[in-house]
Amino acid sequence: MHIPDGYLSPATCAALYVASAPFWYTAFSKIKRLLSTRLVPLISVFAAFSFVIMMFNLPLPGGTTGHAVGMAVTTIVLGPWGSILAISVALLIQALFFGDGGITAFGANCFNMAIVGSLVAYVVYRLIAGRAAISSPRRAVAAAVAGYLAINMAALLAAIEFGIQPGLFHDASGAPLYAPYPLGVAIPAMMLGHLTIAGLAELVVSGGVVAYLQRSEPSLLKLTAPGAAEDGGAAAAMPRGGWRVARPLLILLAIMMILSPLGLVATGTAWGEWAPEDFANTEARQEIQAGSGNAAPPAVVPPGMERLSDVWSAVIPDYDPFQSRDVNIQRIGYLISALVGGGLILLACLLISWVAQLVGGGRKPTADSG
């Protein structure tokens, strides 16, 4: 995640310094106005905190370990502007003194992690946490999701920055001068690690810290919880299991499920989602060519694609459980696929919510700090 020197062109680095500058300026002005003389020690100590937690080896489900950036934790406690400053300072110290992340790429690293990471974490946390009480398990879940999405958004940005390099910066022979992979390779390669290990590390640390602070020091969570319901009031009114909590999300999911037949209106195959048999079909070949900037598809099925296409057979192939030729039955099948998919997502959400309750709300308050 920390982009070293040499991966991004100086032009990209300069552009990201320029993009970061207004955020740094605004963050500095806002925090200085709020804190005045308290600014220096607070940001310094929190930058040191950010730096140290980036070094923690976090245990993840499955026995592996990973490092987190802690952007959601810092954002929840300091607010997004304080977090932008603290993480930027921590990243500068890392780049200057520990060689972690480049000096020319410092602007890019700050833009991805300190700025976008903090802002995404803030928006997601506020959206999911809503007006829930400080001690509500919903806040721990909100923090975990905020951390997960923030680091993945930062990783996506880094992947885009890598991915645009070969097209924009190459020598006369066409050899890439900086990061060599195009977007089609850079994004999946980067996201694979972040959707799993790095994302989980951020999820564990964000949810875990908020759950801990709820028990031991809830006052630290108040800054980003304006209008939080009084503990015992809304929290007591809220049924365990959090159906009320999840209501907006469920409504959204229901709308998406209702809208899913819109997929039937769309014609053709999504770009890049071709099946091996499409290469032998004249109509499909024309469609691939038209959608690929008029580049002719290979005459035969790529051998790797042919080999790998048999590795996994979907339970509901092509969203068509009945595999019927009748269009009406296909439509019903499409709708059923949406319902089954939605149900599976719901089941996953319930499972996450149950785990979160076990972690966040299942124990009595304790003063033990480890």
Add this chain to the structure above:
Amino acid sequence: MAVAEAKSVAPARRRRKSFVERTIIGLAEAMEQSLYAEELAQADGMLQRIDPRVKVVGMLALLAAAALSRNISVILGLFAGALLLARMSQVPLRTLVSRVWAPALLFTGMLALPAIFITPGQPMARLPILGWTITAQGVSGATYLITRVETAATFSLLLILCTPWAHVLKALRVLQVPVVGVVILGMTYRYIFLMLQIARDMFESRQSRMVGRLAGSDQRRLAGASVGVLLSKSFQLSNDIYMAMQSRGFRGEVYTLDEFVMRRGDWLALAGFTLVAGAALWLGRL
């Protein structure tokens, strides 16, 4: 006999370190690294004798030249220059290998390797069994990336190994970093060590009370609680520091002692850095 006995009782497989142990080791390594840098910054070498402001500007210029060059020979020339500078500044080759070259080569090398096959271009060779084609553009692209990363990382490391951190921070003023920014950076650097110490103590105390291995969920709870404790200690610490600063007369204005004086050698070094960076930019433009 004793050796044989020791061998026979040694576990056949090395025990996998727990996350607590690994974190303790990581935190201790970070502290060792900076102590070593401070020690090396006191050595009597060429870079150590140069004014920190010249070093910051000079190293950044060389770094920019390496980043901008479109010619591998020029990047390699700059890398050779970095090696020469390290030699003249008593920076051991072993330090460069272990701190920069090996990790950068391993990480960037692994990352760049597939590029030699998947970058479209003129075929150069074919792998015998797999049948993958190596392209000239792929090899050039991977070489650009690896040489650039190694050269840039060497210059950055030389700057920090040959300059006390307090001087690096103060020298940032020439780059128009606001005074308050320099003070925040300085305080952060100082408190990083205190936080590292606190974190290490926390993990060591937990480690000393633990028998056996913790379950995965307990490990995660412990990690979350440790970060939470560190967070609340940070708040407490920042309040204590603020009160200590106020009691010593801090009213928001920040001053730094600016005792740097440019001597003839510093001007010469500045001219040298500028000349080399300028030449590299000129030669590496195509």
